Amino acid sequence: xxxxxxxxxxxxxxxxxxxxxxxxxxxxxxxxxxxxxxxxxxxxxxxxxxxxxxxxxxxxxxxxxxxxxxxxxxxxxxxxxxxxxxxxxxxxxxxxxxxxxxxxxxxxxxxxxxxxxxxxxxxxxxxxxxxxxxxxxxxxxxxxxxxxxxxxxxxxxxxxxxxxxxxxxxxxxxxxxxxxxxxxxxxxxxxxxxxxxxxxxxxxxxxxxxxxxxxxxxxxxxxxxxxxxxxxxxxxxxxxxxxxxxxxxxxxxxxxxxxxxxxxxxxxxxxxxxxxxxxxxxxxxxxxxxxx
Amino acid sequence: xxxxxxxxxxxxxxxxxxxxxxxxxxxxxxxxxxxxxxxxxxxxxxxxxxxxxxxxxxxxxxxxxxxxxxxxxxxxxxxxxxxxxxxxxxxxxxxxxxxxxxxxxxxxxxxxxxxxxxxxxxxxxxxxxxxxxx
Ligand SMILES: Nc1ncnc2c1ncn2[C@@H]1O[C@H](COP(=O)(O)OP(=O)(O)OP(=O)(O)O)[C@@H](O)[C@H]1O
Ligand SMILES: [Mg+2]
Numbered sequence: 001x002x003x004x005x006x007x008x009x010x011x012x013x014x015x016x017x018x019x020x021x022x023x024x025x026x027x028x029x030x031x032x033x034x035x036x037x038x039x040x041x042x043x044x045x046x047x048x049x050x051x052x053x054x055x056x057x058x059x060x061x062x063x064x065x066x067x068x069x070x071x072x073x074x075x076x077x078x079x080x081x082x083x084x085x086x087x088x089x090x091x092x093x094x095x096x097x098x099x100x101x102x103x104x105x106x107x108x109x110x111x112x113x114x115x116x117x118x119x120x121x122x123x124x125x126x127x128x129x130x131x132x133x134x135x136x137x138x139x140x141x142x143x144x145x146x147x148x149x150x151x152x153x154x155x156x157x158x159x160x161x162x163x164x165x166x167x168x169x170x171x172x173x174x175x176x177x178x179x180x181x182x183x184x185x186x187x188x189x190x191x192x193x194x195x196x197x198x199x200x201x202x203x204x205x206x207x208x209x210x211x212x213x214x215x216x217x218x219x220x221x222x223x224x225x226x227x228x229x230x231x232x233x234x235x236x237x238x239x240x241x242x243x244x245x246x247x248x249x250x251x252x253x254x255x256x257x258x259x260x261x262x263x264x265x266x267x268x269x270x271x272x273x274x275x276x277x278x279x280x281x282x283x284x285x286x287x288x289x290x291x292x
Numbered sequence: 293x294x295x296x297x298x299x300x301x302x303x304x305x306x307x308x309x310x311x312x313x314x315x316x317x318x319x320x321x322x323x324x325x326x327x328x329x330x331x332x333x334x335x336x337x338x339x340x341x342x343x344x345x346x347x348x349x350x351x352x353x354x355x356x357x358x359x360x361x362x363x364x365x366x367x368x369x370x371x372x373x374x375x376x377x378x379x380x381x382x383x384x385x386x387x388x389x390x391x392x393x394x395x396x397x398x399x400x401x402x403x404x405x406x407x408x409x410x411x412x413x414x415x416x417x418x419x420x421x422x423x424x425x426x
Pocket of ligand 1: 375384393
C-alpha cells in the first residue's frame with residue numbers, strides 16, 4: 001500500500017501540534033526579525049499559531065496542492081503578513097524564513113512519528129516540502145510586489161518634493177526642474193508655480209530645465225502650457241538651462257517655446273533683475289582710497 | 293547588415309516609456325554615439341513609444357544594434373496591434389494631431405533619425421522603424 005504524504009503530514013500536525021509550535025516559536029525567536037525589534041514576540045506567535053491552524057485546514061481537504069481552494073484563507077493570511085513585513089522594512093530572508101522555519105519542526109515531528117516506517121517518513125517529508133516551498137514562494141511574491149508598490153509611492157513623493165519653487169528676489173521666482181516630466185508630475189509643478197506666483201506677486205518666473213534629461217513634444221507642451229498660464233497670472237517666464245544638444249533636438253522636433261531663454265540660471269536671473277529695474281554691481285574696492 | 297544585439301521591451305504604461313528612453317540611452321552609449329546623436333535617438337524613441345502607448349493602446353519596441361561593414365547603428369522597431377492609421381500622410385504632417393498633442397511626434401522622429409519607415413493598416417496595427425548610425 002502506498003502511503004499518502006498528505007495524510008502522514010496531517011496526522012503529525014494534529015497529534016504533535018504543541019511540540020511543533022514550540023519548536024517553531026524557538027526558531028522564530030532566534031530569527032533577526034525579533035532581534036531588530038520590528039515585531040513583538042507575542043504578535044509573531046499569534047501569527048504563527050493562525051498560520052499553523054490554516055495549514056492543517058488546507059491539508060485536510062486540499063492535499064498538498066497549496067494553490068487549492070482549501071488553502072485560500074492561509075494564502076490570504078500569508079499575503080497580509082508578507083505585505084506588512086515589506087512595508088515595515090523586513091529583509092527578504094526574514095520574510096521567507098517565517099514559512100521556511102516551520103520545515104525543521106515538522107520534519108522533526110515526522111521523524112518522531114514515523115521512525116519505524118521509512119516510506120511513510122519519506123512521503124510525509126515530501127508532502128511538507130512541497131506545501132511549504134509553494135507557500136514560501138508565495139510569501140516572496142507578495143513581498144516583492146509590495147516592495148515595488150512602496151518604491152512606486154516613494155517615486156511619487158519624490159516627484160512632489162523635487163519641484164520646489166524658489167524665491168530668488170522680490171518678485172522673481174525660480175523653478176528648477178529635475179528629472180522626468182511625466183504628466184502627473186508636471187501637473188504638480190505647474191500648480192506649485194502658479195500658486196507661488198500669486199503668493200509672491202511675482203513678475204518673473206524662471207523655469208530652469210538643466211536637470212531635465214529629455215525634452216520631447218510632451219515636455220515641450222507642458223512647458224508651453226505653464227508659460228501661458230503664468231502669463232495669465234501676470235508673470236513673464238524665462239526658460240534657462242537648455243543644453244546645446246537639447247536645443248538642436250527641439251529644432252528638429254519643430255517645437256518653438258516662444259519665450260525668452262537663457263543659457264544658464266545665472267544669466268536668466270541677471271535678466272530678471274534688469275527687467276525689474278535692478279542692477280547687480282561689484283562693490284568698490286574702497287580700501288586703497290581710505291586715509292587711516 | 294547583421295544584428296549583433298537585440299532586446300524587446302514592453303510599452304504598457306508611462307513608466308515603460310521612461311524605461312525605453314533609459315534603455316535606448318544605454319544602447320546609444322554602447323555603440324559610441326555622441327551626445328547630440330544620443331539625445332536625438334532618445335527623443336525620437338520617446339515620441340514613438342508614447343504614440344504606441346497613447347494611440348496604439350500599448351505594444352512593444354525591439355531595440356537592435358546593427359552592423360553594416362564597420363558602421364554600427366541602433367535600430368528601433370515600435371509595434372502595436374491598435375487601430376492603425378488610416379491616412380499616414382496626414383499623420384506625418386506637422387501639427388496634425390487627432391488627440392491633444394502638438395502633432396509633431398511622427399515628423400519630429402523622422403527628422404531626428406537617419407532612417408524612418410512606417411507601416412500601418414486600419415484595424416490591424418502600426419509599426420514604425422527608425423535607425424541612427426554612428
Ligand atoms: N501607433 C499609432 N496608432 C494609431 N495612430 C497613431 C499612432 N501613432 C500616431 N498616430 C496618429 O498620428 C497622429 C500624429 O502623431 P504625432 O506623434 O505626430 O502627434 P501627436 O502624438 O498627436 O502629438 P505629439 O506627438 O506632438 O505630442 C496622432 O495624433 C494619431 O492620430
Ligand atoms: Mg506623438
